[in-house]
Amino acid sequence: MLADEETNQVCTYLRERFGVPQEEVSRRYCLLARKRTVWALSREVRDPADLATLKIVSAGIPFLRKVQRWWKPTTSCLRILSPWIRFNRVLLSRGEAWRLLREGRLSLTPDSQVSDGYVLVETPEGVLGCGLLLKGTLHNQIPKHEVQNTLRGMETQHSEPPDL
Amino acid sequence: MKDPGTSPSLVQALDFLGVYRDIIPDFRGFMEALRGEIPTSFRVNTLLADPDKVIKALESQGIPLQATPLGEWFWLAPTLRSPGHLLEHLMGLIYTQTLSSGLPPLALDPAPTDRILDLCAAPGSKTTQMAQMMANRGLIVANEPVQGRHAALEGNLRRLGVVNTLVTGYHGQNFPLRWRFNKVLVDVPCSGEGNARVGPWGELRGFRPMRRDFSRLQKALLVRAFDLLEEGGSLVYSTCTYNPRENEAVVDHLLRLRPAEVLPIPLDVPHEAGLTHWRGETYHESLRLAWRIYPHSLPSVGFFMAKIARR
């Protein structure tokens, strides 16, 4: 389990950066620390004390990582918190989303709702994942192997290619 | 192209599956249904997606979709070759899954208050489906002893936003008895015959016959799964094979050893009843309540499942 102080830091970060109400995180998730990663497990897991008696490989999903002194949300974190994220959301068309995935970056027109730092990247259908906005350029933060799996063979896919 | 009727490789496919001629109704229709690829299907992940939106988005990309008897989460996409390359897949909005594979969780019927063990879990098709049925609440312990398969399992949990699951790495037959669960899914390693297809020359495809006898491990897994159940709890045993020695015989073994009862499966999906005898062996009468799934009645892979209660 994460110490109260660190849980507080995580909740404060998510509130300040994304507008997620503090109680949504602490009420829903039990936060666990492993190395520089914080994992989120549903609070509803009954009898968490029992967990100690099983050899656990992993519990829940990676939520945030500590990068130097900073918190970095994972793509999964932004996906599950999406209903409560009020700002620093970047909406892309499907074509823009494909371009971001293929090229790793995308220039954006300035938007007053979004400031430099980690952002939630979405399309009208759902959340793509985490991006890093720096001086008008959006950098993809979705794990590379996942993106490569999607891109590989895309050219032969019946339903794409993307409208670039 | 050679006439498949005289091709020696057709004999090979028939040779192999022909042993089931007497238990598979309309055997000719069965062999016919095995031609070509396994029909592509997927599940909409309601933990992250609004099903209507996703279906509209896929249809607007020109992908023809068909509803299935498994309800509004499961769709057939007959012309789609690999859904893994769709944006919707990357975003965790859909999960590629055969219709047969969707049945054991539906039969187990997980609820948000359940504590569930998925004894043979990787790559997590059924774990993630159960998490979805539980609305990410309750608890699932997803057990998988093969370390090399943890990445796929954890990757799917992450992609689909599953937060009610712990991953463990025990050999299922030795899963510690300290814990009890009210539901257990036992989707055992098996010979995989249900994945067999017939190629253009009648050759066997998508499946390599093995000499290995899985039934000892399957029996040990099922007995341990039963012992891990709370009184009044239930489990589902499933395989993707036609072989009665890996199916009815394994359940019959449990019924002889433990106070177990085979339950009816209240789903409305085309299936055949389980067998009560095969090649000189007799199985418990209640095995009629088990389900055999054949690709000529459900466009998917061959499957077996039995729902069992602890009395």
Ligand SMILES: C[S@@+](CC[C@H](N)C(=O)[O-])C[C@H]1O[C@@H](n2cnc3c(N)ncnc32)[C@H](O)[C@@H]1O
């Ligand atoms: C049929 S697959 C399970 C598929 C999975 N339930 C799903 O829906 O994605 C069987 C799994 O059992 C695992 N397995 C092999 N030996 C096992 C054992 N002794 N105990 C538990 N699982 C085992 C295999 O590595 C494999 O991942």
